Amino acid sequence: MGDITKGQTTFYSNAEGYWKDVAPTVDGMLGGYGSISNIDLNGSKAFLQKFLGEGEGKTGSACALDCGAGIGRITKRLLLPLFSTVDLVDVTEEFLEQAKTYLAEGGERVGKYHCCGLQDFVPESGRYDVIWIQWVIGHLTDDHLVDFLQRCQKSLRPNGLIVIKDNVSYEGVVPDDVDSSVCRDLDIVHGLVSRAGLSIVHEEQQMDFPKEIYQVHTLALR
Numbered sequence: 544m545g546d547i548t549k550g551q552t553t554f555y556s557n558a559e560g561y562w563k564d565v566a567p568t569v570d571g572m573l574g575g576y577g578s579i580s581n582i583d584l585n586g587s588k589a590f591l592q593k594f595l596g597e598g599e600g601k602t603g604s605a606c607a608l609d610c611g612a613g614i615g616r617i618t619k620r621l622l623l624p625l626f627s628t629v630d631l632v633d634v635t636e637e638f639l640e641q642a643k644t645y646l647a648e649g650g651e652r653v654g655k656y657h658c659c660g661l662q663d664f665v666p667e668s669g670r671y672d673v674i675w676i677q678w679v680i681g682h683l684t685d686d687h688l689v690d691f692l693q694r695c696q697k698s699l700r701p702n703g704l705i706v707i708k709d710n711v712s713y714e715g716v717v718p719d720d721v722d723s724s725v726c727r728d729l730d731i732v733h734g735l736v737s738r739a740g741l742s743i744v745h746e747e748q749q750m751d752f753p754k755e756i757y758q759v760h761t762l763a764l765r
């Protein structure tokens with residue numbers, strides 16, 4: 544990521560500053576596009592259900608991790624209905640505080656709230672059936688993303704799955720100076736996944752999103 548990687552400290556502290564000023568609401572999580580949340584969650588559910596269930600090779604439903612969870616938008620409607628326990632990790636303390644209210648119903652099945660940047664977070668070894676990473680990889684440098692994916696792999700249970708769902712650019716790396724993130728093209732994301740030693744077992748484009756926003760792709764990794 545060239546220049547951005549050189550200014551790593553500012554890259555992270557600017558992002559933290561940006562998110563501290565964002566309202567702890569679904570609309571805040573989605574940059575004003577709260578109206579697409581249902582389409583997003585329904586698409587994710589159909590995607591994830593291809594892997595869950597009983598039998599040989601199926602992914603278990605004991606425990607999931609929501610990465611860059613924010614107020615728990617995904618935990619509430621996607622993960623808690625499918626997994627016995629869900630842990631959350633996010634760098635913004637205010638969002639995790641709000642999550643405790645937002646997830647009040649079913650909240651007894653929320654496991655741990657980790658307030659930590661993913662670049663520093665070490666998920667517990669062998670704990671997770673699914674690690675869901677949505678709309679946050681653009682906040683990590685290439686090297687930190689690769690390292691984080693490797694740590695995630697170590698924290699999977701047998702037949703566990705890492706899922707990345709994120710914006711992809713048409714070509715190259717597009718920086719966003721407002722929230723201090725980058726948007727990578729699909730080839731670049733594939734390259735980073737491969738550098739982490741992971742394989743893509745399934746990939747889909749999320750359909751029915753507004754035309755003016757980035758394409759969103761979902762990748763299942765092992």
Ligand SMILES: C[S@@+](CC[C@H](N)C(=O)[O-])C[C@H]1O[C@@H](n2cnc3c(N)ncnc32)[C@H](O)[C@@H]1O
Pocket residue numbers: 558559562572573574610611612613614616617632633634635638659660661662677678679682683
């Ligand atoms: C676009 S929001 C997405 C929230 C959630 N994934 C969703 O889809 O509703 C990005 C989230 O990433 C968090 N975040 C930003 N940088 C992060 C980092 N380095 N580590 C962990 N979380 C981060 C923000 O606090 C915010 O909650």
